[in-house]
Amino acid sequence: MDENIGIFLDDNMPEVLRRLQPQFGVFGCLGSHEYIWGDSEKTVCELSKAGITILRDEAVKIADAFYLAGRDDYYREKLTDSPRKTVQEILQGCVQALPVFMMDHQPVEVAAGQQQGVDLYVAGHTHHSQLFPLNLITQAMFKLDWGYWRQDDFQMIVSSGFGTWGPPVRVGTQSEIVSITVHFK
Template sequence: MKPRFIIIIAVFISLFALINYYIGWHIQLFLGSVFHIEQFTLFWVLFWLVVFSFLIGRLGSRYMPYWLSSLTKLVGAYWLAIMFFSFVLLPFIDLAAGGLLLFSVEPALTILILGSLLCLLVLLLMLRGSWNASHPIVRTYPITIPKGAGKLAKLRIAVASDLHLGTIVGNKKLQVLVDQINALEPDLILLPGDVIDDEIKPFIHHNMGDIMKQLKAPLGKYAVLGNHEYMGGHIQEFAEQMSASGIDLLMDRSVRIADSFYVIGRKDKAAEGLGPDGRMKLDALLADVDQSIPLILMDHQPHRLDLAEAAGVDVMLSGHTHRGQMMPNHFITRRLFELDWGYLKKGKLHAIVSSGYGTWGPPIRIGSRSEIIELVITFES
């Protein structure tokens, strides 16, 4: 590893540990005050195991039984959500505690009231967040492209980004996705990246490809790579799985469909650092396409919309952001991307960024919803 990368990882782990110690100290204070516990050695051992269980399950998957690595990842995923909500709320709880102590409220009563309030708030956020993540909705975007598309007057596309299929998002939710998409009766199905959650092993282990074969669209099913496919490092095996599922994986490649429009798939931006061959410049990728007919581009990260607009792309479909997944993270994604969620007309470009169907880490969403995009395009020459 490069020294810079080692330093970044060390800083991240140190901050992660400090945040969790801050939370763990408050848990100890609450348990000690309410239940009069005096010995916390076992508590801290179990606490740190839970804190690092997601990392243990992810990094140890090669050496652990599948059921054990899956269980540790699941426990760790839920803890990440509890940690996040606790870290956001605890400063306000501490301020309230200071205020109550100024009014001479007994410390034990203060801890009981505010500790119980924090537990209730975190529980409510977890329940609501779980509901948001497990009840996907369909968002419809009707747009018009001032180009002819052969004999097509309209095109209905089902778009599902960021499935993150794996240990957390499993067969049950995948089947819901398939049923919802098929109910739309789309002409075309597009999957703009992060189909799997890092590892290919759970996808194969649970025969997820058999469920994906049920997707139906007369004009085809296409996908592109996301950053998580590159992080997992099994690109060739993933491509084979997609092909076996009847899905054409577009890696810096365009396809002319029904002699009416193009679907263009870019490798993810992560390929610039993680892929052996990088990724093509957009201009080079579009060099041989006929721009007199509509161009639909899938690029996992909504990066540089201006370049897509300047290159003559009509529709750009992305995901990646999850709209922050858990608020107030959406304030960060808004600063990082010109469009972090929803629809934007930029010149002649129609840009759509989905909050995604699956989740990364905890299966929790606050301030965002799991979604499928129904894109209805009208062509006018």
């Protein structure tokens, strides 16, 4: 969400999201706006009512085949003085033989994910800057501000997202919803 939970509720999104019925459930993680607007707890509650499990600095084993980890947003520390867990703490107890997919709204601790053996790291937040030429700034700020990157067994996807922040316009970037298909060997 790129605004406060009120807009999400006004647009009747919980009803829309309840229609999602994937085999292993619907998961998400909190982003910066939940902390900027100060409604992170209400957001978790409303998303839960919509059938979405929000992973907050935790990992869950899915079908004995892989782990899905979700990080609480980086702004949690900045705006609440409550530190989020490290990647190492989140993955403690995970069987290393199984793949780990990690959701982290802001791609700011990518190296920690790579060092701890995360196989696929998925993030957003950057909007690919939303307005050209500001993408030159986001490219300098983040290891990857948009797209796909791979190094050895570590893969990362940063989405430009489907919404906007600030002015409701994009110049030089596109809204997107990323669909990921995973094949296990």
